Every structure is written in C-alpha cells, then in structure tokens.
Amino acid sequence: MPDAAARPAGGRALVDLSSVTPYADHLGDGLVQMSFTLPVPYSLAARRAALELAAGMGFQEPEVVHYEQLTEGYTYFVMYGRCVHAVDFAALQDEGFDIEYMSEDEIEHFVQTHVGRRIVVVGASTGSDTHSVGIDAMLNLKGYHGHHGLEGYRCFQTYNLGSQVPNSVLLARAIDVGADAILVSQTVTQQNLHVHNLTELVEMVEAEGRRAQMILACGGPRVTGELAKELGYDAGFSKGTEPQHLATFIVRELAARVAASTIEAAGSTPA
Amino acid sequence: MLSEQTAPTRRLAFVGLAKNTGKTEALAALLRELELEGRRVGVTSVGRDGEEHDVIDPRIAKPRVRLAAGGLVATTDALLRASGAPHVLLEDTGMRTPLGRVLIARLRAAAAIEVAGPSAAADVRAVSDAMLALGAEQVLIDGALDRRAASSPEVADGLVMSTGAILARDIHEVVAQTSDAVELVRLPSVHDGTDAGRRLGALAAAAVAGATSALAGDEGEPVALPPGFVLAGAPEQIARALEENPAARWLIVAGALPEQFLRELLRPVRQRGRELTLVAADPTKVFLSSHSPGWYRRQGIQLRTLARIDLEAITVNPVAPQSHRFDSVRLRALLQDAIRGVPVFDVLHPDYMVARASAPKP
Numbered sequence: 001m002p003d004a005a006a007r008p009a010g011g012r013a014l015v016d017l018s019s020v021t022p023y024a025d026h027l028g029d030g031l032v033q034m035s036f037t038l039p040v041p042y043s044l045a046a047r048r049a050a051l052e053l054a055a056g057m058g059f060q061e062p063e064v065v066h067y068e069q070l071t072e073g074y075t076y077f078v079m080y081g082r083c084v085h086a087v088d089f090a091a092l093q094d095e096g097f098d099i100e101y102m103s104e105d106e107i108e109h110f111v112q113t114h115v116g117r118r119i120v121v122v123g124a125s126t127g128s129d130t131h132s133v134g135i136d137a138m139l140n141l142k143g144y145h146g147h148h149g150l151e152g153y154r155c156f157q158t159y160n161l162g163s164q165v166p167n168s169v170l171l172a173r174a175i176d177v178g179a180d181a182i183l184v185s186q187t188v189t190q191q192n193l194h195v196h197n198l199t200e201l202v203e204m205v206e207a208e209g210r211r212a213q214m215i216l217a218c219g220g221p222r223v224t225g226e227l228a229k230e231l232g233y234d235a236g237f238s239k240g241t242e243p244q245h246l247a248t249f250i251v252r253e254l255a256a257r258v259a260a261s262t263i264e265a266a267g268s269t270p271a
Numbered sequence: 272m273l274s275e276q277t278a279p280t281r282r283l284a285f286v287g288l289a290k291n292t293g294k295t296e297a298l299a300a301l302l303r304e305l306e307l308e309g310r311r312v313g314v315t316s317v318g319r320d321g322e323e324h325d326v327i328d329p330r331i332a333k334p335r336v337r338l339a340a341g342g343l344v345a346t347t348d349a350l351l352r353a354s355g356a357p358h359v360l361l362e363d364t365g366m367r368t369p370l371g372r373v374l375i376a377r378l379r380a381a382a383a384i385e386v387a388g389p390s391a392a393a394d395v396r397a398v399s400d401a402m403l404a405l406g407a408e409q410v411l412i413d414g415a416l417d418r419r420a421a422s423s424p425e426v427a428d429g430l431v432m433s434t435g436a437i438l439a440r441d442i443h444e445v446v447a448q449t450s451d452a453v454e455l456v457r458l459p460s461v462h463d464g465t466d467a468g469r470r471l472g473a474l475a476a477a478a479v480a481g482a483t484s485a486l487a488g489d490e491g492e493p494v495a496l497p498p499g500f501v502l503a504g505a506p507e508q509i510a511r512a513l514e515e516n517p518a519a520r521w522l523i524v525a526g527a528l529p530e531q532f533l534r535e536l537l538r539p540v541r542q543r544g545r546e547l548t549l550v551a552a553d554p555t556k557v558f559l560s561s562h563s564p565g566w567y568r569r570q571g572i573q574l575r576t577l578a579r580i581d582l583e584a585i586t587v588n589p590v591a592p593q594s595h596r597f598d599s600v601r602l603r604a605l606l607q608d609a610i611r612g613v614p615v616f617d618v619l620h621p622d623y624m625v626a627r628a629s630a631p632k633p
Contacts, residue, residue, distance in 0.1 A: 166529075166531065167529070168532075171502055171527070195290070196417060199417055202418065203418060203527075203555065204558065206391070207552075207555065211391045212391065229318060229319050229368055230319055232318075232390045232415065232420075235369050236369060253367070
C-alpha cells in the first residue's frame with residue numbers, strides 16, 4: 001500500500017520505482033489481463049481448466065472475463081489475475097538500458113560538428129529472408145511512425161539493396177561505396193535458421209579486415225542487445241525502433257570511432 | 272584432460288560448430304581444472320557467457336562461468352556490477368559493445384560471472400594481450416554461436432572445437448559435418464618445404480598485406496585481381512580471368528573466400544583441365560556450407576592457407592536440447608575414428624570426471 005506521504009495533495013500518487021507491480025484500477029493492485037487459447041472444447045470444464053492454469057502461473061484470484069469457441073475443439077479465454085511479484089525498475093534505469101535519442105535536427109548538427117562529411121549506410125535483408133519491411137522503414141524516405149528514414153537526412157547517403165541479398169554481395173557493395181555502416185534485417189527464429197546468416201556477415205567483414213571501419217547493426221522482431229552481442233554486431237534493433245533511434249546510434253558510434261582514431265593518430269593513448 | 276592438452280597455449284579460443292554444442296561447458300570445465308592447478312587465467316567472450324538462460328531459446332539453461340580468486344576477466348561495466356563479485360578494476364579498455372563498455376578486472380574472491388568482452392577480432396586480441404600483460408598465464412577466449420573469427424591465428428594460438436548432437440538427428444551426419452569442419456580448420460599450409468611453396472608463401476603474404484587478390488604461376492609477376500572479384504565477381508569475369516592466365520596455378524585470396532566463388536570456379540577449372548590452388552590467409556577466411564574442402568579438391572580446386580590453426584582438442588555434447596541424444600562413448604568413438612591426431616572429450620561424462628579425479632596433482 002502506498003503510504004500517505006507518497007500521495008501529494010491534489011497530485012498523482014508517487015510510484016515506488018524500486019518495487020513496481022502491474023497497474024489496472026489503482027496503484028499496487030497488480031492486476032494483469034491475459035489471453036490465450038486451449039485446445040479443448042468450449043465448455044464449463046474448459047473454463048475450469050483456464051482458472052487452474054492461471055493459478056498455476058502464480059496469479060491470485062484468477063477470473064475468466066470472457067471465453068468463446070475459436071473453432072471446433074478450441075477455446076479462447078480473456079482473464080484477469082493478480083500478480084504478486086514486483087520488479088525493481090529503479091535498478092534497471094541505473095543500468096543505462098535507455099539512451100537519449102536525438103531529434104533529426106540534432107543529428108544533422110551532430111554530424112556536421114563531429115564527423116564533417118556524409119555518412120554512408122548500406123542496408124539489406126540478407127540470405128533467404130524476403131522481409132524488407134524493417135530495412136525500408138529505417139532507410140526509405142517514407143520512414144516509419146511519422147519519422148522519415150535515413151534517406152531523408154542530409155547527413156546520410158543510403159543504399160537499400162532490398163531483400164534476399166547474399167552476404168558476400170552485400171559486403172562487396174558496402175566496400176565499393178565506402179560504407180560506414182551496414183544495416184541488416186533478419187527474422188530470427190527459435191529454430192536458429194537465420195542466426196548463421198547474421199554471424200556469417202560479421203565473419204566476412206572480419207575476413208576482409210574491415211571490422212574497425214564498419215559499424216554493424218542488425219534488426220528484426222526478436223533482436224535484442226543481448227542477441228546482437230552474441231551475433232557480433234555493434235547494436236541490435238527491434239520492434240518500436242524509429243529511424244532517428246538508429247540514426248542516433250550510428251552517428252554517436254561513428255563519432256566515437258573518429259575520435260579514437262584521431263587520438264591514435266596523434267600517438268597518445270585514450271585515458 | 273583439457274588442461275593438459277592446452278597447457279602451453281597462451282591464447283586459447285573456443286569455437287562451437289553451432290549453438291548448444293557445449294562450448295561454454297568446455298570452457299567451464301577447463302576453468303575448474305586450472306583452478307585446481309592453481310593457475311591464473313584470464314577470460315573473455317566474443318558473445319556473452321554465464322547468463323542464466325539462452326538468448327534465443329529461453330527454455331535452455333546455460334552453464335555458469337566460475338572464476339577463481341585472482342582470475343582476470345574482460346566484461347562490461349554493467350555485468351561486472353550485477354555479478355556482485357568483489358573485484359579490482361584494472362583497465363577501462365574504451366571498447367563499446369551492445370551491453371556496455373568493456374573493463375578488465377581481477378576477482379578478489381571466486382565468483383560466478385557473466386562474461387561479455389569485445390566482439391571484433393582485433394579487440395579480442397588486444398584484451399587478451401592486456402590480460403597476459405596483467406599477469407594471466409593463459410587467456411581463454413569463448414566464442415559465440417558459430418562464430419570463428421576469434422580462432423584466427425591473428426588472434427589466438429590454439430583452438431578447442433565443440434560439436435554435438437544438435438548438428439543432426441543422425442549420428443553419422445554429426446560425425447561427417449564435424450569431420451568437414453575439422454578438415455577446414457586444418458587446411459594444408461602453403462609452406463610445404465618446396466621451392467614452389469616458398470614462392471607461393473611470399474606471394475600470398477604480399478597479397479594479403481596489400482589487400483589485393485591475385486593469380487600467380489611458377490614464373491613471372493602475379494596478376495592483380497580487381498576489388499570485389501572474389502567476394503562478388505560475375506561468372507563471365509571469373510572465367511575470363513582464368514582463360515587469360517593459362518599458366519596460373521594459384522589464386523591468392525586477400526580477404527574473405529565465399530563458397531559462391533568456388534562454385535563459379537568449377538566450370539572454368541574443369542574447362543581448362545588444370546588444377547587451381549586457392550590460398551587464403553587462414554581457415555577463418557574460408558566460408559563453406561555446402562561442400563567440404565575434400566569435395567572441391569576432387570573437382571580440381573585445392574585450398575591452402577598462409578597461416579594454420581592449431582586444433583588442440585574437440586569436445587562433444589551428445590545431447591541436443593529439447594530434441595534427441597546419442598550415446599556419448601559411441602559418438603566419441605566414431606569421431607575419433609574419423610578425425611585423427613586430436614583428442615575428443617565429453618567434459619560432462621562420468622569417465623571425464625574420473626580421469627580428472629585420478630590426474631596427478633601438480
């Protein structure tokens with residue numbers, strides 16, 4: 001229960017960020033809405049099964065608010081349940097999961113100041129992946145979610161090679177146009193199908209001796225920072241990424257590399 | 272025992288042929304052995320190790336990486352803090368990863384840690400050398416997924432390869448795929464003691480240093496090939512180059528050698544009726560997935576490398592998570608039969624534990 005001191009008069013209740021629970025009607029109620037399907041016929045027994053399952057998941061006071069037959073032998077449920085766990089959001093905030101993104105104007109200005117030339121970005125969906133939606137959203141003028149893609153920035157020169165591009169062809173083109181960054185999109189599946197394609201590109205860049213010059217970013221519905229690290233990429237982007245998020249990463253990373261190489265060239269070592 | 276097998280190797284790379292081949296289990300086993308022997312080690316990972324659950328399939332629990340007191344580790348600031356392990360910070364490398372900046376620390380007490388060092392091969396070499404300079408007797412470099420770059424002789428001095436049931440449902444297929452991978456890792460060197468070998472070694476070293484692929488023969492100057500020729504050359508361009516240089520015996524590849532290029536070579540090589548030897552800097556530059564080096568050799572295309580990888584041991588995981596398993600003893604016997612000159616271990620099998628328990632204490 002939030003104590004009285006945490007509720008300023010006339011204002012919204014303060015949330016204890018070190019112990020956050022789901023919110024529905026009031027702070028701390030822990031209410032979760034969930035939906036799932038069971039491969040059982042629509043019946044009272046099915047409803048009973050859903051309640052037991054939710055209890056098994058650890059939800060208290062599970063409640064079926066809606067259920068219906070999906071098709072013969074399948075029942076769909078919408079349920080509420082009370083989650084008794086809390087999460088320490090404050091600690092996660094401290095770990096720097098969120099970076100501050102720049103706006104388009106800020107990115108243009110940043111590149112002028114820290115890079116001083118256009119940044120070349122090559123993107124493709126590699127291997128057998130036919131999905132180019134992610135790459136198009138990031139690179140093409142039309143963009144995504146009201147933010148146009150990197151093509152629309154003065155500071156980027158972009159090449160969208162489309163889908164089903166072999167890694168060797170993508171890399172040859174990237175070398176040819178002097179790419180600063182390669183962006184690949186892949187649908188990573190649990191069956192591991194596309195992981196090999198993603199790692200192979202990184203290994204080819206290494207084999208060509210270009211790893212220090214090329215920023216490698218990958219994107220896809222299941223790509224996280226952790227997966228990007230395993231795959232050998234400099235960053236990974238997933239659902240909800242807008243073009244300026246990717247752009248912010250690329251310009252900051254390139255500026256850091258430019259600064260590091262300037263220091264090396266000057267013969268001193270970074271602090 | 273892994274520790275005996277790999278003892279003189281200063282920088283030891285662990286590479287798995289796929290996910291879940293037990294690469295990190297092998298690393299953890301070696302760490303346990305080295306702790307018993309009282310040796311000071313450094314650990315880094317091109318991916319991330321010691322996490323509780325697999326990043327692609329969360330149903331798979333991962334081995335913990337336990338490091339002894341005094342051990343060195345290259346990992347990110349956030350993971351080091353989260354481990355709660357008492358440590359002394361030795362160096363901020365300035366290297367950036369998706370999980371944070373890479374630091375080098377010395378543990379003040381034994382602890383389980385998550386390891387996520389730099390990914391790029393040159394950075395892996397740099398942190399390995401830094402840990403050796405800071406007092407590590409041996410540095411273990413863990414790979415990630417099926418990545419091989421850190422096993423390049425430019426980075427590591429030796430390799431432990433992990434394979435397992437995950438490769439295929441048929442045990443003979445697992446053995447065949449592993450044999451192919453071993454054949455690739457142990458491609459013959461250009462340095463075969465002959466005059467031609469010496470000439471080829473010098474030409475290849477120059478081509479790799481100059482980042483220019485070339486066609487060469489027993490006499491005369493090598494013919495430089497245009498940029499992109501090997502990575503993505505058009506079939507007619509490749510055929511013409513061979514036609515115009517009938518005396519060429521060797522094709523030196525300065526960078527990556529993709530399998531597509533080998534496929535494009537099949538017909539022109541057959542047409543000219545003369546073998547062609549391709550030379551790459553080392554086996555990590557050669558990308559094969561359809562056929563083995565032996566298959567290409569039978570088509571008249573030999574593969575050689577300028578630098579060799581020292582394959583010191585093979586480890587097997589006879590279990591494919593959420594799927595099938597093989598008898599460990601049988602799998603190892605089949606592998607040992609097919610692959611000569613390198614020991615095969617299952618570090619989680621009781622017979623390995625027994626060997627360790629009865630090993631003489633130093």
